[in-house]
Amino acid sequence: MKNAMLDAINGAHIANKIRMERSQHAGSFLVVEGVSDKRFFDWLIDKNKCKIVVAYGRDKALDAFHRLQVPSFDGVLFVIDADFDAIEGRKPPSISVIFTDTHDLETMLLASPAFEKVLLQVGSEEKVDKFRGQYGDLRACLLRCAKHLGYMLWLSRKDRLNLKFEELKFGKFVDEKTLLLDPAEMVKVVANHSQRPDLKNDVLLTRLAALYDDGHDPLHVCCGHHLTEILAFALRKAWGTNDAGAFDGPMVERMLVLAYDEGLFVTTQLYASIRAWESQHPPFIVLRALGTPA
Known part of the structure; x- marks a missing residue:
């Protein structure tokens, strides 16, 4: 209703x-x-x-x-x-x-020190340090993962595919230990989630490949809501031990707003x-x- x-x-x-x-x-x-x-x-x-x-x-x-x-x-x-x-x-x-x-307010928040503040409050120091040692900068890993979804969303808009991204289960195509995303599995999951059996996965992958450009700023490609959902996923798995039942994207977005200083906004x-x-x-x-x- x-x-x-x-x-x-x-x-x-x-x-x-x-x-x-x-x-x-x-x-x-x-x-x-x-x-x-x-x-x-x-x-x-x-x-x-x-x-x-x-x-x-x-x-x-x-x-x-x-x-x-x-x-x-x-x-x-x-x-x-x-x-x-x-x-x-x-x-x-x-x-x-x-x-x-950037793409939206959420990407602005994630590009700011509010991201590090949230990590300090709800991340596991041991897990974060281990991940950083193995895979490098956490924000860069987050953006690299969400960028694939951003291009998928862009393709949906350009080709009027009306794909559904709300309530996606990110764990189906994002590795919980490395945060690496499987593009082929992502395409399959999004198409199924959108109830679009008519879409051919190989065709979608080819169209996605045509959009990819290293010159694109990931902060303009990534959707902030995708980023906060993946961040919540990471803080339940690779970067923390938060409870899955209570710790989701909207919760992370509220925490980022609380961590964002008005002194940052004036810049x-x-x-x-x-x-x-x-x-x-x-x-x-x-x-x-x-x-x-x-």
């Missing part, structure tokens, strides 16, 4: 919601893709001057943006995932639409772009004066 309700929300619904709420809120609106994005920004916004609206999807957010242009509606900023647009050379359609620095292009939007759209404010209590 809950998923059906969310599916019913579209760009028109989001745009109308913002227009109706203007009578009670004279400040800015920050539109984000999902609940995890809202959780990230809740600590950073000026709550007296900005209200967060969740669009429940990138396409819905962009649709709402276009609907709010005619007639023009001031004071609305959209922060959405860069997704694969950086690789494909696409820019945001307006200064009022800001892309994340990002995302922060600079939000401040630039504020300077060009007075009197609307999104962020609080960072370094002060929320």
Whole structure:
């Protein structure tokens, strides 16, 4: 029922919601893709001057943006995932639409020292040191693993395959000791999980191989939700001993947000772009004066 309700929300619904709420809120609106994005920004916004609206999807957010242009509606900023647009050379359609620095907010978190902080808190020092000695940098291993899934997701978008990546069992194609991913098994598992018996695994592998490019930044290829699920898997197996029943991707994402310092945020292009939007759209404010209590 809950998923059906969310599916019913579209760009028109989001745009109308913002227009109706203007009578009670004279400040800015920050539109984000999902609940995890809202959780990230809740600590950073000026709550007296900005209200967060969740669009429940990138396409819905962009649709709402276009609907709010005619007639023009001031004071609305959209922060959405860069997704694969950086690789494909696409820019945001307006200064009022800001892309994340990397594929999404989760990849930004994982690229920061928040990753090491989480490892220190819930990883096994002995296991982490042993893994690092055998296989090298942990973040690089994580990105190397998730990159294959990122290309698979990109292929699904480009060829409109409608593959399903939610609730994947990563242990079926990721080695729990080495975090090495088997591309052939990944393709098989994703196709089966998506109930697409019509797709030929060898054809998918060939199409994937055509997308691979060492020049692509893995932080733009990898999907953050895939990374956090693989990180949770690693912290239950290769890097830790956490309980499988309670330790999953969403839990890791919450921990990363808690470990992320606002001092890191002010060094990002995302922060600079939000401040630039504020300077060009007075009197609307999104962020609080960072370094002060929320």
